[in-house]
Amino acid sequence: MEFTFDDVPVSGHDGECLMSALMRSGHLHLRDAPEDGGARGAFCCMGLCQECVVRIDGTVVESCRYAVAQGLAVTSLRQKS
Template sequence: MIRLVPDHSARIQRSEKVPFTFDGVALMGCADENLAAALMQAGVLHLRNAPGDGAPRGAFCMMGLCQECVVFVDGQSVESCRLTVSPGLAVKSRR
């Protein structure tokens, strides 16, 4: 017999929604949520292209180790999983 785990997702308390942009597209994310999670929630999975074959890349480890989720913020390369969403954050892909 399989016992299902109750769905407690409705009990999650999220912070306020704040606007940010990704490649010029306006998106909303929860304040202080990590950027990679906010992008995934918005349906953005393709963050950069692989240098060798140009294959699409996105978040993988979510700990800042693999660097698959690297994006540009203020002209600098940063791991999106290690950056928190803040109002007015402007993010560019590495495509």
């Protein structure tokens, strides 16, 4: 299955969580910390820490708890420069 992350094509497997597909494709920096702008990504991998959040259709979701879907448009919460 193919989806995009910040407009870059990424492939995933049916039933796989977004976080796994993103990590496998080398996308480790999913958001910026609000305090210091530091890189954040996967940490607990079970939906408790909120470190892996991304935006899908305007909604912030935990990438470790959201399944890959064909054509999904995923956006990081990184501050654009």
